[in-house]
Amino acid sequence: METKKPETGILVPRNCFLWINNGLVKVDEMFTGDNLLCIDHEGKISQFPIDNNATIHGPMEIVNISTTDATTMLSTDSEVFLKSGGEKIINLSNNDSIQVVGPNIITQIKNVLEKNIDDRIGITEIEAELFSSLNFTIKEPHDTIFEIKDGKREEIIGKLKNISEKYDARIFEYGTTIRFSSSLFVTVSDMFLENRVPQILRRSTYSVMKVFFENFLLKSQKIPKENYELINFLQIMAMFERKQIKKKITENTVNITLSTDYTSSKNFSQIINFNRQMELVYRIPIHSNWNAIIDNFIVKKQRISYEIN
Numbered sequence: 001m002e003t004k005k006p007e008t009g010i011l012v013p014r015n016c017f018l019w020i021n022n023g024l025v026k027v028d029e030m031f032t033g034d035n036l037l038c039i040d041h042e043g044k045i046s047q048f049p050i051d052n053n054a055t056i057h058g059p060m061e062i063v064n065i066s067t068t069d070a071t072t073m074l075s076t077d078s079e080v081f082l083k084s085g086g087e088k089i090i091n092l093s094n095n096d097s098i099q100v101v102g103p104n105i106i107t108q109i110k111n112v113l114e115k116n117i118d119d120r121i122g123i124t125e126i127e128a129e130l131f132s133s134l135n136f137t138i139k140e141p142h143d144t145i146f147e148i149k150d151g152k153r154e155e156i157i158g159k160l161k162n163i164s165e166k167y168d169a170r171i172f173e174y175g176t177t178i179r180f181s182s183s184l185f186v187t188v189s190d191m192f193l194e195n196r197v198p199q200i201l202r203r204s205t206y207s208v209m210k211v212f213f214e215n216f217l218l219k220s221q222k223i224p225k226e227n228y229e230l231i232n233f234l235q236i237m238a239m240f241e242r243k244q245i246k247k248k249i250t251e252n253t254v255n256i257t258l259s260t261d262y263t264s265s266k267n268f269s270q271i272i273n274f275n276r277q278m279e280l281v282y283r284i285p286i287h288s289n290w291n292a293i294i295d296n297f298i299v300k301k302q303r304i305s306y307e308i309n
Contacts, residue, residue: 008301009285010292011075011215012054013062017236021047021112022100023122023203023235027054027282037109039298041289054282057304061301062279065090067269068285069245070235072295077283079300083268086300097268099298102114106240109293113206122204123188125211126159131192131201132215136262144180144189153178195223197233213237218257226251238295247272269297 012018012027021035030036031191035047062073074080077091079101092098101109107309130136134146134156148156153173160171160180191198201212223231231254236257238245248255249272283304286292292299 006287007285007304009304010299011281011283012294013073013279013281017232019109019293026201029199030054033146037112038286038290038292043078045105045112048286050160054284055282057281059278060281061276063274063276065274066272067098067274069239069269070295070296071232073279077302081254081298092271094271097270099267100269100296101293102267104250110206118188121200123208125208126163128208129210129215130159132212133219138186140186140268141182142181142186144185146178147226148176175276195227195230197230209237222253222255225254239296307308
């Protein structure tokens, strides 16, 4: 006989990012043994252990929200926090300001991320800088070809030499390009083609993610709208680094401009626009007196019916 048991948890579309003890992941990238970072009843970061893979809840109507500092997708059943208190997503309007993680929570998350790094999968700051600051192509099965900027040749060769033993690589110079020959490195560089931000980056240390973030915005600020993952990642990192960003949304692109100034300590972000669409969502259980962090927004846990056969 089929019954339903209500439990507390969150509903998360696949494209959203969640902070775990090992980095920044999508809901279907969490492994057994990861700990989801949540805000407990004391307002502090606590870790909820992931015992099983996230369960598909099904297709649902979600609200795609863009604010001055962030972007997210939340189910219409979700509840966020305004300055006046909790509010259902479906009741939001333009110019409402939604609570996001503040400086104290950000510091706590960074502290968690910098622990137990020896067991972390990931890349180093050198690879993060190469993939984010340089244009490159792949010529399989062995070659990653980097385009070198004026005055940067010796610096880039030095960085490639630094990781050549790790990847058992050879280095060849050809005019304005450098060929880094290693089949293992091709496997890694392939993950970063088309300005992707793969899991191997997001499961690296926080300092590695920071290097990628800072160098990418020096290289490019105009991002295709369909690269939602990259846009979201850059906004999340900007908030963590207390950098002010400006977004100009056109028909096909999002232009992100990064200020060199620190933002003031802020805990709320104003809605620019939102729209509804259908998305596949996953469900994750969390403690009844905790709240979740989705794309840096603080989201209230909710009652979810789990079908049990």
